[in-house]
Amino acid sequence: MRFVLKHPLLLFTLLLGSISLELMAQNTSVQIDNRCERYIGNESELDRTKYFSIHDASNDTEAVKFRNDYNVTGGRQFWGPHARAKQVTGEVGAYPSAKSGDDNLREVKKGYVSTQHPRDAFIDGLDVNAAADWAVEYFKNDINNGDAQEFFELMNEPFVHAKDFYSGWSVSENNRIKKQMAEFYGAVGKRIHETPALANMKVIGYSSAWPSMELNDFGHWKENMMMFMDVAGDNMYGFSTHLYDGINVTGQDTKRSGSNSEAILDLIETYSFAKWGIVKPHAITEYGAIEKGYGDDYSEIASAQTMTSINHILLSLLDRQDRITCSIPFITGKATWHITEANNYQPYTPVLWIPKNIGQPIDSNTEWEYSPRILFYELWKDVKGKRIFIKSDNPDVQTHAFVDGNKMFIALSNLDDNTQLVNLTMMSSVSNFVDVKIKSLKVYKDQLPELDTKIHTTAPSSLSLIKDETVILEYSFSSDIKFNNAIRTKNYYTTKHLQAITANTPIAFNFNGVTSGIGFATLRLGIGRKHNVSKRPVIKVNDKVVEVPGNWKGYDQTDRDDFFGMIEVPFSSSLLKENNIVSVEFPDNGGSVSSLILSVETYDKVPSGGAVAMLKTTSVSCKGKSNGTISAISIVSGTYNIKITGDGVNILQTFTDNFTLENLKAGTYTVTITSPTDVSLSMSAKLIINEPESLSVFSKVNHSKKLVTLNLKGSDIYRIEVNDSILVTDKSSIILNLQSDYNTVRVSTDKDCQGVYNETIIFSNAKVLVFPTIVEEILTIALLNIPKEPIAYKVVSMTGELVLDRIIDLKEQMLNVNLNGLSSGVYFLHITNSNINIKTKIIKK
Numbered sequence: 001m002r003f004v005l006k007h008p009l010l011l012f013t014l015l016l017g018s019i020s021l022e023l024m025a026q027n028t029s030v031q032i033d034n035r036c037e038r039y040i041g042n043e044s045e046l047d048r049t050k051y052f053s054i055h056d057a058s059n060d061t062e063a064v065k066f067r068n069d070y071n072v073t074g075g076r077q078f079w080g081p082h083a084r085a086k087q088v089t090g091e092v093g094a095y096p097s098a099k100s101g102d103d104n105l106r107e108v109k110k111g112y113v114s115t116q117h118p119r120d121a122f123i124d125g126l127d128v129n130a131a132a133d134w135a136v137e138y139f140k141n142d143i144n145n146g147d148a149q150e151f152f153e154l155m156n157e158p159f160v161h162a163k164d165f166y167s168g169w170s171v172s173e174n175n176r177i178k179k180q181m182a183e184f185y186g187a188v189g190k191r192i193h194e195t196p197a198l199a200n201m202k203v204i205g206y207s208s209a210w211p212s213m214e215l216n217d218f219g220h221w222k223e224n225m226m227m228f229m230d231v232a233g234d235n236m237y238g239f240s241t242h243l244y245d246g247i248n249v250t251g252q253d254t255k256r257s258g259s260n261s262e263a264i265l266d267l268i269e270t271y272s273f274a275k276w277g278i279v280k281p282h283a284i285t286e287y288g289a290i291e292k293g294y295g296d297d298y299s300e301i302a303s304a305q306t307m308t309s310i311n312h313i314l315l316s317l318l319d320r321q322d323r324i325t326c327s328i329p330f331i332t333g334k335a336t337w338h339i340t341e342a343n344n345y346q347p348y349t350p351v352l353w354i355p356k357n358i359g360q361p362i363d364s365n366t367e368w369e370y371s372p373r374i375l376f377y378e379l380w381k382d383v384k385g386k387r388i389f390i391k392s393d394n395p396d397v398q399t400h401a402f403v404d405g406n407k408m409f410i411a412l413s414n415l416d417d418n419t420q421l422v423n424l425t426m427m428s429s430v431s432n433f434v435d436v437k438i439k440s441l442k443v444y445k446d447q448l449p450e451l452d453t454k455i456h457t458t459a460p461s462s463l464s465l466i467k468d469e470t471v472i473l474e475y476s477f478s479s480d481i482k483f484n485n486a487i488r489t490k491n492y493y494t495t496k497h498l499q500a501i502t503a504n505t506p507i508a509f510n511f512n513g514v515t516s517g518i519g520f521a522t523l524r525l526g527i528g529r530k531h532n533v534s535k536r537p538v539i540k541v542n543d544k545v546v547e548v549p550g551n552w553k554g555y556d557q558t559d560r561d562d563f564f565g566m567i568e569v570p571f572s573s574s575l576l577k578e579n580n581i582v583s584v585e586f587p588d589n590g591g592s593v594s595s596l597i598l599s600v601e602t603y604d605k606v607p608s609g610g611a612v613a614m615l616k617t618t619s620v621s622c623k624g625k626s627n628g629t630i631s632a633i634s635i636v637s638g639t640y641n642i643k644i645t646g647d648g649v650n651i652l653q654t655f656t657d658n659f660t661l662e663n664l665k666a667g668t669y670t671v672t673i674t675s676p677t678d679v680s681l682s683m684s685a686k687l688i689i690n691e692p693e694s695l696s697v698f699s700k701v702n703h704s705k706k707l708v709t710l711n712l713k714g715s716d717i718y719r720i721e722v723n724d725s726i727l728v729t730d731k732s733s734i735i736l737n738l739q740s741d742y743n744t745v746r747v748s749t750d751k752d753c754q755g756v757y758n759e760t761i762i763f764s765n766a767k768v769l770v771f772p773t774i775v776e777e778i779l780t781i782a783l784l785n786i787p788k789e790p791i792a793y794k795v796v797s798m799t800g801e802l803v804l805d806r807i808i809d810l811k812e813q814m815l816n817v818n819l820n821g822l823s824s825g826v827y828f829l830h831i832t833n834s835n836i837n838i839k840t841k842i843i844k845k
Contacts (some may be wrong), residue, residue: 027688028394028420029615032401033427034408034481036607038387039488041322045386046402049073049111050326051314052380054352055286056333057112057149062353062368063333070377071384074111076285076328080152081138082121082131092123095134101141108200111326112149113285115207118161121154121184124177128184132191140197151202151326152192153240153285154185157209159224175223182206182231189235202237202325204283211241211256211264214528214564218498218592221267229271238281238325239268245289245309257312258396258415258554259565263526263594266566269323270526270595273493281325287313288330291349298346298358304372304449306330306350307441308468311376311413315398315470316553331373336362347371375451379441379472383409389427389487391520393616395553395568397422397465403483406432408475414465415554417732418716423462425685427607432478433459439472467732485604487519492598499593501529506540506583511598516576518636519602520614523569523582529591531556531563531728537586539569546571547631556717556730564594570614573600574637574657606636612673612683613640619690620666622753628664628689630671633657636681643672666691697747697757706738708745708761715749724841738763744773744840768836770829774843781815781831793817794830795842803827819844 037044048071056063057077066072085095121131139148162177163169189203206228213221229239243261246254256264269279289309294302310329317327335348339355339362347354353368385404392399396416402409414420435457443449465471492511499507523546527535536548552567584593613632620628630644634657642659643652647667653659654676666689675681693714700709711733712718720727722736722745736745738761747757760771769782781793788811795804795817803822808815822844831838 026394026416026418026420027690028392028397028422029425029685029687030390030392030397030399030412030422031425031427031685032410033389033485033607034401034403034430035428035484036389036603037403037483037486038389038401039486040319040387041490043322046318046384047321048384050321050324051318052377053111053326053328054333055328055330055350056352057109058333066352066377070374070381072377074113074326074328076113076115077149078115078117078156080114080116080121080154081135081142083116084138084142085134086120092120093126093131095130095137096142098137099141103197104145105199106140106148106197106201107146108148108150109146110150113151113153113204113283113326113328114149115153115156115285118155118158118181119164122158122165122181124165124180126180126184128180128187131184132187135188136191136195136198139192139201140195148198148201150200151204151237151283151285152188153204153207153283154188155181155205155207157207157242159206160209178224179227179231182228185228186232186235189232189237193235193237203235204238204240204285204325205232205236206240207285208241211243212564213264213267213594214562218528218594221498225268226271229268229275233272233275233280236280238283239272240283240285241265241268242286243284243313244287244330245312246292254559255309255555255557257309257316259552259567260554260557261313261316262524262553262566263528263564265320266524266526266595266597267497269491270493270497270597274495274497279323279491279493281323282320282327283325284313284317284327286328286330288350296346297344298349298354300372300448301444301446303349303351304375304443305445307373307376307449308443308470311379311441311470312398312415312468312554315400315411315413318400329376331376334368372449375441375449378451379439379470382474383411383472385409386483391614393614394420395549395551396420398553403481405480406477408473408477408481410473410475411470412463412465412473413470414467417467417555417730419467420465421462422465423686423688424460427683428484430459430475430477434476434478436460436476437474438463439474441470442466443468485607487601487603489599489601490515492600494596497595501527501586501589501591501593503587503589504585506585507593509582509584509596510580511582512579514576514578514580514598514600515602516573516600517602518606519573519600520635521571521573521576521601522599523571524566524595524597524599525569525584526564526566526594526596527591528562528564528594531558533588533590534586535563535567537584539585540583541571541575542577542580542582544575546575556728558728558730562591566595570633572633572635572637572657573602574634576600603635606678606680612636612675612681615671615685615687617687617689619692620664621692622751623666623691623694625691625753626663626665628666628691630661630664630669630687630689632659632671632673636675638675638677638681640681641674641676643670645670664689692749692751692754695747695749695754695757697759699745699759699761701761703763706763708736708738708743710734710736710745710747712747714754715751717750719748719750721746721748721841724839742768742770742838742840746773768831768838770831770838770840770842773841774845775819776845777818777820779817779819779829779842781817783813783815783836787835788813789833789835791815791831791833791836793832795819795822796828796830798826798828 053074057075158181166173185205272280289306291302291305332350334353338348356367385402388401390399390401398413400411440452494509557563613634616631618629639656646669672684696713698711741763743761745759792807
């Protein structure tokens with residue numbers, strides 16, 4: 001193994017209460033209550049069989065040892081009844097003769113999925129009933145009892161192969177084939193589920209490869225998953241989806257992890273509820289990352305990239321345990337089929353095992369070692385137990401926590417491109433503490449990953465997470481942790497989905513039969529819209545306006561054609577009634593509300609010494625400004641005293657349900673909330689109001705490839721202007737392709753006070769230089785290595801008005817143009833003669 005696995009180190013030195021802090025990191029507050037058990041639906045205990053699996057079903061020596069060492073169950077394999085029939089008969093659609101057998105209940109391999117290549121199971125015009133009968137015969141009588149997998153996913157990613165079953169390309173033909181495939185699924189599901197001997201089996205589908213639901217104004221959804229649910233859904237146990245990030249070493253990433261995958265699964269759940277009154281479960285039979293830009297040969301750095309995506313998606317799926325059957329990271333077995341002469345005897349990138357003699361043919365004597373992907377299993381192998389209360393005030397910092405006897409596990413992961421300083425607040429007293437083991441997995445785009453393990457004898461009050469870092473903290477106590485409360489999460493759905501957005505027109509959703517109490521409430525708003533329109537509607541809960549945040553899980557999706565994501569909108573649960581009306585109103589036209597789900601978290605009893613309110617800060621807009629805020633939303637409805645001190649502030653006020661203090665400068669504040677009538681209702685927390693950094697840009701130019709790399713710091717969003725092109729990104733590093741010999745680069749943020757970065761990049765064969773690009777009076781045109789002959793230049797306004805038009809008999813190579821008479825604004829400069837034809841943009845101050 002050539003990746004970095006750092007062994008545990010016991011630290012006896014006195015810690016300062018924080019781990020690997022970084023200057024200017026963004027602050028996140030995470031609250032944990034290890035005495036409060038957390039339920040998702042009716043489930044609290046972490047079901048590892050649903051989450052910690054492998055895309056493999058082999059049982060050789062290495063596989064058995066791996067499963068035992070890393071507490072891994074289940075898997076997925078490509079084989080099934082129709083592949084077997086093709087093997088025996090030589091054709092698809094022909095089936096072997098039936099064998100005699102009984103109707104006794106057949107055992108299955110729990111947690112395993114079997115699937116088939118579409119080419120081995122389907123043909124145009126297939127007799128789906130005969131195919132379904134054979135599937136039942138195969139699982140009953142053609143294989144040994146206990147050899148069937150628990151889940152049967154009839155075909156792998158069938159709809160992307162619909163084009164393989166007719167000539168040419170036709171939308172109508174493609175849709176016709178996809179509908180046949182759905183009917184095939186429906187017939188097989190019906191026959192298996194109505195067969196008593198196969199009661200342990202569950203048919204799932206359709207194995208969606210590219211769930212870009214929002215494409216073509218949600219035409220992709222309607223023609224694929226929605227159609228499948230309409231045609232086959234009655235006979236499906238659950239719906240299978242594949243979730244992949246695209247990781248590109250040289251360009252932009254396109255990610256599903258974060259808000260996009262949440263919106264995809266929320267839409268499926270909502271439509272399931274609309275059709276059947278229940279949410280049929282998800283089966284995530286593949287997930288991870290698709291790596292690009294690492295070359296054709298096997299690369300350990302490329303192999304490692306998927307672990308960031310797997311961790312992010314896993315932490316999202318952990319919140320759906322009550323409505324998920326299985327989730328399988330795309331980490332495969334040895335995949336020996338790939339190690340061929342045609343592939344230079346290179347391993348398949350997703351494998352868990354690689355041969356020690358890469359580049360050589362394999363045989364029975366080949367020795368195997370783990371690929372970097374083993375670090376995912378090493379990170380999570382010990383995590384188990386019952387869920388406990390944990391809450392982050394930043395959607396980009398994912399959290400989960402579990403208690404098992406005298407152990408407490410806290411999982412944290414950073415979806416943001418910027419380092420997050422995470423402040424940990426224990427809401428219940430943490431007595432009998434012994435030590436904490438901290439495992440940190442860092443994955444880099446251009447170097448080997450690192451799994452660092454250290455043991456500390458002092459519990460940290462904070463720690464920093466770099467981009468994509470995942471950390472597991474394992475606390476040990478001298479005695480078992482006992483619960484004294486519980487918090488229960490329940491989701492409420494409506495029958496509405498895909499509601500078209502019309503400007504200034506409320507969309508109403510009814511949530512009836514809601515059981516509320518002391519706790520939290522959140523709206524999960526799924527939207528699909530263009531990037532240039534609003535993502536912050538006016539939302540009212542029972543006619544009360546609630547604040548819609550401007551942040552969501554993961555990135556801004558600007559590298560996609562449309563934004564499709566789920567935005568969490570927290571509000572005071574005191575606004576809820578048994579029957580509720582929620583209205584959503586956007587200020588502009590276009591797009592759809594794909595789904596709206598109400599999530600309610602309710603305590604069994606009033607938390608003693610725990611959270612009384614949700615606290616939130618907003619940063620100041622610019623350095624030196626005093627426009628930050630601290631807000632409190634009560635969990636237990638009532639009147640409270642709130643005291644806020646710090647940085648010249650010392651206030652004591654009362655509030656009922658909601659409170660906001662404005663006009664605060666950057667700094668650290670202590671907030672104490674108490675009830676005047678119940679001494680058990682009290683809390684105290686330290687909050688930090690940040691101020692933005694100055695914009696910082698470091699550029700590195702690759703002259704041979706005409707590329708510039710910009711490393712950006714100081715903001716969450718950057719506006720980059722390159723010549724006449726504009727892009728907006730939330731990346732901290734970006735590579736730009738420069739087409740011209742003369743290039744102007746301008747970087748700004750959404751806050752003018754952070755400053756502007758300007759750079760002119762000239763390649764050696766440039767013939768014309770224009771400077772400065774932001775001009776007060778005199779613009780200079782320098783002509784390099786061209787004959788002295790007449791030159792024409794024109795200056796055109798943004799509206800197309802020709803404001804300057806000159807022809808100059810050039811005698812020198814430097815030409816000064818006086819723009820003093822022009823109004824402030826953006827102009828285009830066009831320079832021509834027999835050797836040059838240059839267009840560029842200038843800004844007149």
